[in-house]
Amino acid sequence: MVAVVGLFAPVDAQTSKTRAHVQALASDRLEGRLAGSNGERLAGDYIVSQLQQIGAKPLPGQRDFRLPFEFTAGTKDGGSRISVQLKPDTTDARTSPPSVASGFSRTFESDVRALSFSDNGDVDGTVVFAGYGIVVPDSQDFGYDSYATLDVKDKIVVVLRYFPEDADQKTRSMLARYADLRYKAMAARQRGAKAMLVVTGPRSPNAGELVPMTFDTALAGSGLVAVSISGNVGGAIFRGADKTLEEAQRALDSANPHVAGFAIAGVNVHVHAAVEREKKTGHNIVAYLPATEPIGTTPKPWVAVGAHYDHLGHGEAGNTLAGKDDAGKIHYGADDNASGSAAVLAVASTLAGQPRKRNVLVALWSGEELGLIGSNAFADKKPVPLDQLAAYLNFDMVGRMQDNKLSVQATGTSPAWGRILEQANIAAGFDLQLQADPYQPTDVATFNGASVPSLSFFTGTHADYHKPSDTADKIDYEDLDRVVDFAAAIVRRIEDTADAPQFTKVDQQMQSGGGRAGVRIFTGTIPDYATDAKGLLLSGVIGGGPAEQAGLQKGDVIVEIAGQTIANIYDYTYALEVLKIGQPAKVIYMRDGKRRETTLTPAARK
Ligand SMILES: [Zn+2]
Ligand SMILES: [Zn+2]
Structure with missing residues (x-):
């Protein structure tokens, strides 16, 4: 070891609290730590050994640091098909060529694909065309309900993908919020439909194409058979109507709320939907440092620190931003989120050497990158009752500080945060960027949802975000260590204060079920x-x-x-x-x- 003196002396692995952790977690051997993979298991081994070294214990009632949870790692279509039968008594005089006799029946296989959230099963029945299948809730005071005049009970509904194409911008922006296919499926199910068929209308982008299967981590279907059908199948179904699909879409595209769908009396449809869900098991790693003094009557005798340790593996789960040249390479995830994991281990190590008036829960989540699955599984199972948590501190991407700026998110979850942060920052001296909003795309959202006063630390995004180039050599360890000291001081403060911080609910700024989904x-x-x-x-x-x-x-x-x-x-x-x-x-x-x-x-x- 060579002593280097000077302002820009590199932080040595021996003196940095976090460098060795980041380097271990973001190494080749761990292969990007995808939830449920061998790399995740190896990362877990490393974390468990570090927790054992500082004397942390498995949670009360648990024998192991590893808390497994099951999730769906991928979905594919398992052979969905549909048959369309023109009823014998229908005179199909409208558009069909003379060669097509009445009583036409056809089965399609390549022209149908289950939606990723579909139930598996077979449904048989008559069909109702429900326009765009959009229902804007009454609370929006807007007045658009594709089902207003329709009876779809025990029927198969056909809906158009997206939302009316020719509406003015204001209307489009309202309807887009409720155009997500999951939202459309919910509307159909609530009105008693047995199945939903989605067709991309001839007047829409991607006309006639099937909806790609999206990555969906739900363990089961959404309670409705839901498939997308091609323009061909749509055309076949509309032989039983007195309009073409294009005519029907054109009438709806001005978004006039009085244009309604209609029953397609002339056809019967049989649909077989099959989604294959690949199940895997991920592991949260959760430990605690018991209080060193009797807890007695301390309210909410726990305080929690957490970070997700999983990342994107080789990018196979679909949320990679790797360019063509980098596709399939290891996504090291040094900043996202070896940095946060290292911070949690270092905060725990600091607290392990100090007296504690509350238990400190130390959590390393998996499945975050696939949709906060690990922390949600923990919140469901509650190995520690969440109303016993005085606070939760989250770390996600804390290794690339710029200009001394530290974002602290979710500060709206308690009126206590302003003062606690201000006091802790006297020693730390960060340029703090406070953000009240707790609805962040990281595990802090889970704890806010459970009414736990929370904070999330973040040093900002960068060009290596979700790419193989997010590597350990780009981490700013000196500032990462400062984040550790800052957070440890906040945890100590909460431990030491008899009264737990009060929780405040922050209103969500965007409607769930809309927005992004319709985009x-x-x-x-x-x-x-x-x-x-x-x-x-x-x-x-x-x-x-x-x-x-x-x-x-x-x-x-x-x-x-x-x-x-x-x-x-x-x-x-x-x-x-x-x-x-x-x-x-x-x-x-x-x-x-x-x-x-x-x-x-x-x-x-x-
Ligand atoms: Zn992250
Ligand atoms: Zn991420």
Whole structure:
């Protein structure tokens, strides 16, 4: 070991609290730590050995640090098919060529695909066309219900994918929020339908194409048989109607709420839906440091620190941002989230050497990258009752600090946070970026959902996010160690204070079940979620995407799209809904303090 003196002396593995952990977790051997993989198991071995070294114990009532949970690792179609039978008494005089006799019956296999959330099973019945299948809740005071005049009880409904194509922007943005296929399935099921068939209308993008199977981690179906059908099958079904599918869609596309669907009396449909779900087992690793003093009557005698240790493996789960050249390589996930895991281990190690008035729960979650599965499984099983937690501190991507900026998210979950953070920061000296919103795409959302006062630390996104290039050599260990000290001081403060922080519920800024889900637009922007800047700060653009083609780049701040002011990420999500694929939109953005303008042409996301 060589002593290096000077301002920029590298932090040595011996003196850094976090470097060895990050290097171990982001090594080749662990292969990107995909939940349920061998790499996840090896990462778990490392974490367990570290927890044992500091004297942490399995949770009360548990023999092991590993808490397994089952999840769906992937879905594929298992041979769905559909037959369409024109009833013998139907005179199919409208469009069919003379060669097609009445009593036509056809079975399709390649023209049908189960939706990833479909139930498995067989359904037989008559068909009702329910337009776009969109129901805007009464609370929105908007008045759009595709089912208003229809009786679909025990019927098979056919709905169009997406939302009315020719509506004005305001209407589109409202309808888009309820156009997600899961939401449409829920609406159909609630009205008693037996099955939902989705067809991409002839007037829509991707006309006639099947809906790709999306990655879905749900363990079971959504309680409805739901498949997508091709334009061919749609055409066959509409032989039993007195309009073509295109005519029916055209009538709906102005979004006039009085245009209704109709029963397709002339056909019977049999649908067989089969989704194959591959089950795997992931492991949360959870330990605790028992209080060193009798807990007695201390309210909420636990405080928790946590981070997800899983990452994307080789990118096989579909949420990779790797370019073509990097596809299939190990996604090391040094910042996401070996950095947070290292921080949790280091905070625990610090606290292990100090007196404690509360138990400290130490959690390393898996399955976060697949949709917060691990922390949700913990919240469901409650090996420690969650109302016994005084607070939860989360770490996700804390290794790439820039300009001394530390984002602290979810501060709206307790009125106590402002003062606690201010006091802890006297010693730490960060430029704190406080964000009240707890509805973050990380495990803090789980604990907010369980009414636990929470914080989440984050040093911001970067161009290596979710790419194989997120490697251990790019981590800023000195500042990561400072985050550890800061967080340990906050935990001590909570341990020491007799009263637990009070929980405050923060209103969600975006309707669940809408928004993002209805978005089928691809702009190729990578928003910086960590900023409080007015507008949408780009932390990058996707190579070859529409944003790059429009000349946008990292550091640009978008302030207006297609005439809509963009003040934050929610405005941006909203604005995406009203853009049209292939239709150029004016974008106003700030670069180097100057206002500039460009034109961005959105592409279709498949
Ligand atoms: Zn993460
Ligand atoms: Zn991630």
